[in-house]
Amino acid sequence: MKRFKKYYPAIIVLETLIIVLLSGLLIREINKPVPLARDQRNLITHFDQLDLDRIREMIHRFKEGKGDNLTMLEWGTDSGPYIHDFYDDGRELHWTVDSTRDWAGYNGKMEYVCREIQLTEVEEFYKVELSDCENQPEDFKVNPVSFRKDEL
Structure with missing residues (x-):
């Protein structure tokens, strides 16, 4: 574990970027408009x-x-x-x-x-x-x- 200690700041930045990316994708999915058609029109x-x-x-x-x-x-x-x-x-x-x-x-x-x-x-x-x-x-x-x- 000691040999990875110098990479901790980079790992934290990478994890933060992944969280931000996933949060952005989730927000985009939530804000999608409702489709203007339904599968069963009748x-x-x-x-x-x-x-x-x-x-x-x-x-x-x-x-x-x-x-x-x-x-x-x-x-x-x-x-x-x-x-x-x-x-x-x-x-x-x-x-x-x-x-x-x-x-x-x-x-x-x-x-x-x-x-x-x-x-x-x-x-x-x-x-x-x-x-x-x-x-x-x-x-x-x-x-x-x-x-x-x-x-x-």
Whole structure:
């Protein structure tokens, strides 16, 4: 050990440089921006700006007569998820809500088949509205999902 005593200052400087380098790499990794895309574009779970943009894309595709599909998982505060399935062929939109896993609410499935969809803006929300639905009155509108503006 005595023969390495003269190298102690250099070893301390080298160790310090390694610590600084690793700290810099860690800080850079922590500050990386969140990616602008998700692996599963057709799965809506965050109800954030990226998910709202995906809803807008689906509405746009529907109005162009192109098909699309989405699945949404909407969690309650003290219950299981509501599972929303959207499917459209460019002419009709099928919306199914499966709440069989929700312990506190309705235990079943609801399905609507509609020919109109739009995104409306109210004071605190962006709301998806379906209208012109089968077996429903002419002025019937259903709101399957909303996005809180303060969470975008």
